[in-house]
Amino acid sequence: MLHPSRCGAAAALVLCSLTAEAASLKVSCSGLGQELELCRSAAGAWARKTGNEVEIVSTPNDGTERLALYQQVLSARSDKIDVFQIDVVWPGLLAAHLADLGPLAKGTQKAHFDGMVANNTVDGKLVAMPWFTNAGLLFYRRDLLEKHGQKVPVTWDELKASATKIQAAERAAGNDKMWGYVWQGRAYEGLSCNALEWVASFNGGTVVDSSGKVTVNNPKAATALQTAASWVGTISPKAVLNYGEEESRGVFQAGHAVFMRNWPYAWSLGQGADSPVKGKIGVAVLPKGGADGRHAATLGGESLAVSKYSKHPQLAAELVLYMTSAEVQKQRALKASYNPTIGALYKDADITAANPFMADLYETFTNAVARPATVTGARYNQVSNEFWNAAHDTLSGRAQAPAALKKLDGALNRFGRGGRWK
Template sequence: MFMRLALAATASMALTSFAHAAEISISCGAVGQELSLCKSGAEAWAKKTGNTVKIVSTPNDTNERLALYQQQLSASSSEIDVFQIDVIWPGILGQHFVNLSPYTKGAEKEHFPAIIVNNTVNGELVAMPWFTDAGVLYYRKDLLDKYGLKPPATWQEMTDEATKIQDGERKAGNDKFWGVVFQGRAYEGLTCDALEWIDSFGGGTIIDAEGNITVNNPKAAAALTLAAGWIGKIAPEGVLNYGEEEARGVFQSGNAAFMRNWPYAWSLGNGADSPVKDKIGVVALPKGGEGGKNTGTLGGWQLAVSKYSKNTDLAADLVVYLTSKDEQKRRAIEGSYNPTITALYDDPDVLKAVPFFGDLKATFMNAVARPSRVTGANYNEVSTNFWNAVSNVLSGKEKAEDALTTLDSNLAGIKGSGW
C-alpha cells in the first residue's frame, strides 16, 4: 500500500513538473564562441530544471542589435525572455527589465562592484554581469623575437615596431602582411578603440562624469592624428570596414604583427587549427607617451529579464545560473571570456587556460568607461557622433582638430536637449 502511494506521488510530481515546464528564449551574440557557449550553458540549465530553451540569434553589430531590442521592447513583445545586453545599455533599456535583486540571493556581491553599480538603474538591479571586457593588445611573440623587439610601451613604439616587422615580412615574400589591425568601421567598436587612444594620451573620456564635454583638446587630436597615419601604411585600407571578427581573421591567419581586440580572441587564436597557435602574446594597450597611461575601454555583456516575459521567475533563474561562478569559470576556460567574479582571477584552472587574466587583472578592473551613465538615453546619439568624427579623421576626410571642433558643437546640441 505504501509503495503504491509513493509511486502515485512520484507520478503526480512528474506530471506537475511537466505541466509547469516552459520554453525560455534567450538572445545570444555570435562573436567568436559566444553562440556555442551560450547554447551549451542554457541547455545545461534546461536539463537541470526540466525546461527547454530557445536561442535567439541577434546581429553581431551592436548598433543593429540595439535597434532590434528597442523595437521588440517598445512593442512589449514577449518573444525574448532573456536579453544579452551591452554594458552601455542599462541606462537606455533599463525601464523594460525586471529587478533581479529578489532572485539573486546576494550573488551580486561576488561581482566587480563597478559593474553592479553600472547595472543598477533607479535603485533596481536590471541586469546581472555575464562577462566583462577591456581592449588589449595582441602581438606575435615569434616575430618580435625575430626582429629583436619587445612589446611596445607606447603607441609610437607600436607604430615603429609594426613598420619594421611589416617591411621585413614583405621582403621575405608575404605581401599580404600588415603591421596592425583593429576595429575601424564606423560603429560602436570604433568608439571603444578611439576612446582608448584618446584616454591613453590624457585626452579625457569624451564627456566627463559631471557631463562636461571634454573631447575637443590637443591631446585627443594628437591621438587621432597618430592613428590616422596608420591607414594604408601599417594598417590596410580595409581596416576602415573591420569589426572584431575581421581584425581577428587577418591576425589569426598570420598576416598581422599586432591586433587590438577583446580577450575572446585568445582561445580562438590558440585553437588547434590556428596558424598562430602558441605564437601569441597579450599585453595592456600602449600608453600615449609621456604623461599618458595604459588604458582599455570597458566592455562586456549582461543578462536581463524582460518585463514582458510570460515566465519571469524561470527567466530570472536562467540568468542566475548563467552568471554563476561555475558557469563563468567554464566560459573563461573554454572561450577566454573574462569573469565578472573577482575570485576567478586567482583560480588556478582559469589562469592555466588564460595566463594574461592574472597579469592584466588591474586593466580589467580599472577599464575606462564610455560616457553612457552620464548621458543616459542620449548615449547612442553621442557615440554615433563620436565614431563618425573619428571615421572622418581615419579616412582622411577631415583633420583631427576640425573633426573634434565639429564634434564638440554637435555634442553641445545633444546636451542642450538634456542628459
C-alpha cells in the same frame, strides 16, 4: 530548440517547482566568436536540470544592429524574447523595459565586480546580472618580435616603429600580405571603443566627463586621432576602415598581422588547434600616448537581463542566475577566454593556467575606462554615433582631427543641453 527531459530527479524538483508545468523561454545571444555555442550549452544544461525548454535566438554580431533590434522588440512590449544579452553601455538605454533582478538575486550579485553591478543598477534597480567583463588588449606575434629583435611596445610611437620594421622585413621575405597593426575601424560602436582608448591614452579625457561636460574638443584628443589616422595605409590596411572584431581577428589569426587590438575572446580562438598562430601569440596592455600618457583600455562586457514582458519572469530570472553563476563563468573562461565578473575566479588555478594574461592583466580589467554611458543615459547611442563618425572622418582623411572634434563638440552640447543629459 532545446528539448530537455522532464524533471524527475529529486535534485531538480526544487527548480521545477518554480512553474506548474514546463515552460519555454527564448534567450538572445550574440554570434560573436564562440558566444553562441557557449550560450546554447549553458542554457541547455539549465533546461535539462529543470525540465523546461530554451530556444536560442541568434542576433547580429554588430552591436549597433543588435541594439536596434532590442529596442524594436522591447518598444513593442513583445514577449518573443525572455532573456536579453546586453552590452555594458545599454542598461541605461533599456532599463525601462527590464525586470528588477535584485530581489531574486538574493545577494549573489555581491560576488561580482562592484563596477559591473553599479553599471547595471539604474534608479536603484538591478536590471541585469554581469556575465563577463572585457577590456581592449594588445595581441602580438611573440615569435616575430623575437625574430626581429623588438620589444613589446610601451607607447604608440614604439608600436608604429616596430610594426613598420617587421612589416617591411616580412614582406621582403615573401609575405606580401603582412601588416603591422589591425584593429576595429568601421563606423560603429567598436570604433568608439578604439577611439576612446586612443584619446584616454593621450590624457585627452573620456568625451563627456562624469559631470556631463563635453570635454573631447581638446589638443590631446586631436593628437590621438591624428596619430591613429597615420596608421591607415602604412602599418594598417585601408580596409581597416571597414573592420570589426572578426575581420581584424581573421587577418591576425591567418598570420598576416604583427599586432592586433581586440577583446580577450580572441585568445582562445588564436590558440585553437587549427590556428596558424597557435603558440605564437602574446597579450599586453595597450600602448600609452607617449611618455606622459597612460595605458587605457575601454571597459567592455555583457550582462543578461529579463524582459518585463516575459510570460515567465521568475523562471527567466532563475535561468539568468544560473548562466551568470561561478560554475558557468568558469566554463566560459576555460573554453573561450571570457573574463569572469566574479573576482574570486581570477585566483582559480585552472583559469589562470588556460589564460595566463587574466591574472597578469587583472588591474587592466578592473580599472578599464568606461564609456560615458551612465552620465548621458538614453542619449548615449547618439553620443557614440557622433563620436565614431568624427573618428572615422579623421581616419579616412575626410577631415582633420581639430575640425572633426569641433564639430563633435557642437553636436554633443546640443544633445546634452549644457550638461543636462537626463
